[in-house]
Amino acid sequence: MKSFVLACVAAVAIAAVAGVVLNSAQKPADQAFSTTGVRL
């Protein structure tokens, strides 16, 4: 039972960490598509 509860907690924790990391790395389109020649 303990390993099951720990497993659920770990899953949520890893998912949350992944979410934070990826959302901080996300770029809005105007930055993503800008080049040196085009500033959107």
Add this chain to the structure above:
Amino acid sequence: MARMKFLCDADRCIECNACVTACKNEHEVPWGINRRRVVTINDGKPGERSISMACMHCTDAPCAAVCPVNCFYTTADAVVLHSKDLCIGCGYCFYACPFGAPQYPRVGNFGSRGKMDKCTFCAGGPEADGSHEEFEKYGTNRLAAGKLPLCAEMCSTKSLLAGDGDIIAQIYKERVTKRGYGSGAWGWQTAYRETIAT
């Protein structure tokens, strides 16, 4: 009842991008989203053609068929619109669209795409016609005011035509007959399952 269509006469398009600019300005389209774009084929070579492409407002729209939450609907004028409230940003409509019409405001890592945005034929969305909420989400609703899409109105050479399909086909046929040639109606058969015989 009118059946609204777009037609870009590839022999007249000069790649001026007035249609692109008009659309972005009129609807205050967010940066990075290109509802309408001009594609140049054979750039710099004989047979160069430019075509302005947004959404073809297909008869049996693949985007509407594949949407997992059914956020698309077709108006009485056969304009294909969608609801940003229902959209979950899964991206399937872009995979399904033969013309690449759907756009998403957020890209980069973890392309959690945000609400899909696309050409509305200047017909707004499910909110009340001409309301502030509708403008915020979808842009101006010109059709409700009895006007045609701004991209076609602003076209410098009248290559981009928008309006009732029968009238447009008629105009294009006259042009082709007068010229003696035509490059075909790009995307017409894919979108509307019928041909314009010239």
Add this chain to the structure above:
Amino acid sequence: MARLLAQARFIIGAFVVALILAVAAPVSAQQPSHVSPNAAAVKEQQLLNALSPGGSVGGRVSIPDQKSGNLIHPAGRDWTRFHEVTLRWIGAISVLGMLIVLVAFYLIRGQVKLESGFSGRRIVRFNAFERFVHWMTATCFIILAISGLNITFGKPLLMPLIGEPAFAGWSQWAKYAHNYLSFPFAIGVVLIFLMWIAGNIPNKVDVEWLKRGGGIVGHDHPPAYRFNGGQKMIYWIVVIGGAAVAISGYLLMFPFYVTGIEGQQLAQVVHGVIGALFVAAMLGHIYIGTIGMEGAFEAMGEGTVDVNWAKEHHALWLEQEMARTGPNESQRQPMATPAE
């Protein structure tokens, strides 16, 4: 390099289009030649003939989103047909079919009973770390399965029941759960692969085990080591299927980083088909680990199994364990502390 190739493909595609004259025969693939813009009218049907092998027409755009250079790409409609029709059939037949088979199997064969009865002596089968990894992977899989099946089956089955706004809200959260829980699931699959690779290499004992019905077809007790033939099949389905859905899934989650539009469509096809088959396979695994076999669940539930159960189903493993620890101890070396 990929962009150069993409541009070359666009230009070749454009050449084909510009080349189409009033020629009756279907145009075969790329044949560049000079083009006269005053040529006879280009009919759109000829354009579509050129597109039909799955090609596309594209050109140059002046905006940074180079994907928009793709003008017409009719394969999008083929993909739509796959997702709306073919994938639904594959999913329905595999998942419902497996459920029906399991119900029938239970009614006909019944539960695999422990014929010699429980002895009361226990032996450790899976330690705490193994159980942790299994349950983390398993619970993630359940949620991934439900949220994934929702994308394919939610619209026809669930939306009519709860209405569009509620369904869209539920689907939005299901999508977030699916995307974020993919990380612990992928980690779990990697750990499972590393943890149990030693015990899951197929050998002659498994062939014999399968030939004798695996103890489930009929009432034989073919010997097995720690993992029998059926378990090894599940192991490799999890590892290979898990890798496939993880890779295709991450391609979908980070769109157009690696592939173009065709690659994205292919990734979705792979993800959907393998996902559906994966669900069907796991239903079988869940069945046998819960109601299908007496005394089986506790192996993963709390870590130990009855010695009689081990004797009947994994006799060779029991021999190895006894030789290692001695007949009076119920724990595996080098662990001296209890499993929990």
